[in-house]
Amino acid sequence: MSEPPHPYDRRFVFVTGKGxxxxxxxxxxxxxxxxxxxxxxxxCELNTQERVSCLLGHQPVGGTVxxxxxxxxxxxxxxxxxxxxxxxxxxxxxxxxxxVFENPVMESLVRFVPGINxxxxxxxxxxxxREVDEEGQPAWDRVIxxxxxxxxxxxxxxxxxxxxxxxxxxxxxxxxxxxxxxxTDPVRTAVHVVCLPEELPVRxxxxxxxxxxxxxxxxxxHVFLNMVPPPLFDAEARADxxxxxxxPADPRLGLLWDVSRIRLAREALAAGYARExxxxxxxxxxxxxxxxxxxxxxxxxxxxxxxxx
Amino acid sequence: MTGIEDLLRDRRLLxxxxxxxxxxxxTAAAMAMRAAQGGRRVAVLTIDPAQRLADALGLDALGGTxxxxxxxxxxxxxxxxxxxxxxxxxxxxxxxxxxxxxxxxDPATAQRIxxxxxxxxxxxxxxxxxxxxxxxxxxxxxxxxxxxxxxxDTPPAAHALDFLDAPERMLSALDSKAMQxxxxxxxxxxxxxxxxxxxxxxxxxxxxxxxxxxxxxxxDFFILFGSILDAMKASSRAVQALLRDDGTRFFLVxxxxxANVDEALHFRRQLDSRGFPFGGFLVNRVHxxxxxxxxxxxxxxxxxxxxxxxxxxxxxxxxxxxxxxxTAHARMAERDREAIARLDRLADAPLVVVPLLPxxxxxxxxxxxxxxxLTA
Numbered sequence: 001m002s003e004p005p006h007p008y009d010r011r012f013v014f015v016t017g018k019g020x021x022x023x024x025x026x027x028x029x030x031x032x033x034x035x036x037x038x039x040x041x042x043x044c045e046l047n048t049q050e051r052v053s054c055l056l057g058h059q060p061v062g063g064t065v066x067x068x069x070x071x072x073x074x075x076x077x078x079x080x081x082x083x084x085x086x087x088x089x090x091x092x093x094x095x096x097x098x099x100v101f102e103n104p105v106m107e108s109l110v111r112f113v114p115g116i117n118x119x120x121x122x123x124x125x126x127x128x129x130r131e132v133d134e135e136g137q138p139a140w141d142r143v144i145x146x147x148x149x150x151x152x153x154x155x156x157x158x159x160x161x162x163x164x165x166x167x168x169x170x171x172x173x174x175x176x177x178x179x180x181x182x183x184t185d186p187v188r189t190a191v192h193v194v195c196l197p198e199e200l201p202v203r204x205x206x207x208x209x210x211x212x213x214x215x216x217x218x219x220x221x222h223v224f225l226n227m228v229p230p231p232l233f234d235a236e237a238r239a240d241x242x243x244x245x246x247x248p249a250d251p252r253l254g255l256l257w258d259v260s261r262i263r264l265a266r267e268a269l270a271a272g273y274a275r276e277x278x279x280x281x282x283x284x285x286x287x288x289x290x291x292x293x294x295x296x297x298x299x300x301x302x303x304x305x306x307x308x309x
Numbered sequence: 310m311t312g313i314e315d316l317l318r319d320r321r322l323l324x325x326x327x328x329x330x331x332x333x334x335x336t337a338a339a340m341a342m343r344a345a346q347g348g349r350r351v352a353v354l355t356i357d358p359a360q361r362l363a364d365a366l367g368l369d370a371l372g373g374t375x376x377x378x379x380x381x382x383x384x385x386x387x388x389x390x391x392x393x394x395x396x397x398x399x400x401x402x403x404x405x406x407x408x409x410x411x412x413x414x415d416p417a418t419a420q421r422i423x424x425x426x427x428x429x430x431x432x433x434x435x436x437x438x439x440x441x442x443x444x445x446x447x448x449x450x451x452x453x454x455x456x457x458x459x460x461x462d463t464p465p466a467a468h469a470l471d472f473l474d475a476p477e478r479m480l481s482a483l484d485s486k487a488m489q490x491x492x493x494x495x496x497x498x499x500x501x502x503x504x505x506x507x508x509x510x511x512x513x514x515x516x517x518x519x520x521x522x523x524x525x526x527x528x529d530f531f532i533l534f535g536s537i538l539d540a541m542k543a544s545s546r547a548v549q550a551l552l553r554d555d556g557t558r559f560f561l562v563x564x565x566x567x568a569n570v571d572e573a574l575h576f577r578r579q580l581d582s583r584g585f586p587f588g589g590f591l592v593n594r595v596h597x598x599x600x601x602x603x604x605x606x607x608x609x610x611x612x613x614x615x616x617x618x619x620x621x622x623x624x625x626x627x628x629x630x631x632x633x634x635x636t637a638h639a640r641m642a643e644r645d646r647e648a649i650a651r652l653d654r655l656a657d658a659p660l661v662v663v664p665l666l667p668x669x670x671x672x673x674x675x676x677x678x679x680x681x682x683l684t685a
Contacts, residue, residue, distance in 0.1 A: 019328065020328060020331060020564070049572065049575075051568075166426060166427075166429075198669055199669040199671055200669070232630045232631075232633060233626075233627070233630040234626075236623070236626070237623070237626040237627050237630050238630075240616060240619060240623055240624075240626070240627045241627050241631070243615075243616060244615055244616065244627075246615075248614075248615050249614065249615070250609075250612040250613070250614070252602045252604060253609060253612060253613055253628075253631075255599065255602065255635070256602060256609075256628070256632065256634070256635055257631065259631070259634050259635050259638050260631045260634045260635075263634045263637070263638070265668070269668070269669070291640050292640065293640060293643065293644045293647075294567070294644075295566075295568075
């Protein structure tokens with residue numbers, strides 16, 4: 001068997017991690033990288049306050065697939081739209097759709113199926129992966145999905161398998177089985193995990209890694225370690241600074257010494273957490289903190305610069 | 310406006326909510342700890358599947374049961390605790406099963422529900438079931454005389470709303486006409502009709518979407534579940550009343566960034582529109598303002614007497630590094646100040662600032678530092 005392609009080169013890409021670690025940032029960066037290299041790329045956000053399109057300097061796009069840059073499209077998938085799309089595809093007639101879905105009994109049934117929203121959203125992302133254009137060619141070279149946060153995320157990834165096993169036959173079973181086959185395919189799919197150099201995100205990443213790999217057997221990509229404080233000093237200056245064992249007498253230098261020590265403490269913490277992550281068999285990509293007042297497209301571009309080619 | 314200190318003393322239920330990564334769990338734990346130290350019997354609950362709370366409280370593992378934080382941990386950290394502090398992580402499976410057992414008319418019906426494939430799929434594996442089941446557990450604890458205060462940590466914003474809306478959603482689903490028809494007894498029950506008579510277009514269509522046996526499991530589930538709905542309905546009403554009770558306060562935890570602040574403001578409007586009583590905003594990990602240093606590196610290098618044995622250019626490089634650190638910090642402090650000012654301007658609610666700590670919160674001592682800024 002030949003080696004699977006590099007995770008950046010796969011067609012179906014998920015970005016997950018603990019809440020607030022920068023999943024949207026990494027999604028935006030990977031999307032920009034992919035589009036820049038000439039791949040027709042679609043970014044999917046799942047029913048959230050849109051961030052990726054905004055980070056790339058575009059208005060929120062909503063539920064319509066919208067071109068936001070050269071080779072780059074975005075969509076915010078909502079469960080209601082996904083449901084309508086799926087049902088219309090399967091039932092073929094809008095009149096039947098209306099009869100079924102604008103029926104109060106069905107409405108109650110749907111309300112009582114927790115997870116159905118996630119399934120529908122994942123199903124729509126999945127349909128984009130296999131979508132074809134008029135000539136029968138794949139419509140997208142790459143679909144990148146800003147996945148839900150850890151915890152909820154594992155449930156989300158497990159969903160197709162759960163449904164495949166819970167629903168014995170029929171369309172839903174077939175769909176779920178096909179989705180699961182795609183999710184676990186190391187040739188087409190990569191799941192990236194975003195992490196911060198802090199204790200709890202690192203622990204969660206370690207747990208997530210174990211569950212995604214062990215329990216679910218998903219093809220993992222990289223760990224993106226976000227907000228790594230860049231070194232304040234080069235090696236020589238650092239050694240010289242470390243000779244200042246006490247606060248310098250000059251009050252200006254005293255203040256500088258205080259602030260630098262806090263920063264160096266964070267640098268040391270971050271380095272320690274990075275070492276813990278090295279124990280996982282996932283390549284680590286370090287993304288530096290940018291000390292800027294805003295975080296927008298220029299900061300995404302700057303991060304992209306730091307990625308190895 | 311009532312300060313946090315007072316709320317910790319006299320409320321029954323405090324809920325922290327907000328977007329991910331802002332320190333909700335830590336904040337909830339710090340509030341619970343402070344209230345316990347003040348002499349109350351406090352239970353802190355998280356419905357986030359991660360083990361964060363356990364970490365911060367120095368517990369090895371949190372299952373679906375309440376565990377008391379060893380008073381020895383307080384002593385070891387040189388902290389006083391007049392009351393008692395309990396912690397637990399709400400476990401979906403346990404909570405759902407407990408609810409079925411609690412509300413079912415008899416053990417046999419409970420067992421039939423628990424054995425139903427659809428129930429198993431519904432309760433164990435799927436997102437949303439957790440929030441759905443969790444609120445009942447919270448209510449039970451609030452009503453338990455063994456505790457004076459329950460502190461609840463909710464999952465990140467989008468799902469925190471799911472959590473808050475779950476009881477309402479359940480009630481409205483239970484109250485819907487369709488459900489009443491579905492629950493009607495014997496031949497009148499729609500579920501019975503769906504199962505019994507020739508299948509109409511609706512059921513055919515549903516089957517086409519899902520697969521036949523699944524819908525039968527589902528209707529079977531509804532018939533069984535009908536037997537416990539009245540009890541659940543009463544409970545759900547009680548939860549709604551509890552969330553709106555004056556003994557309850559919601560706190561929004563946010564990071565000092567523009568995007569987070571806007572999210573928090575949005576969340577506040579959602580709380581208000583639901584009539585949930587608001588306690589205040591907690592802005593976490595704020596960079597303290599620092600004075601500026603305007604002198605150039607050469608001037609400062611000359612003043613660095615402690616390294617006077619080094620050539621001037623090496624002293625300059627040390628000073629330049631330190632100046633870069635100060636500039637970065639000052640920029641973050643300014644960014645934080647602007648975000649907080651914006652929140653203060655638009656919020657019209659109490660606002661507490663918790664400074665960025667040089668180290669992570671991982672034990673009671675760390676929690677105590679957070680608690681001190683909360684109640685300062």
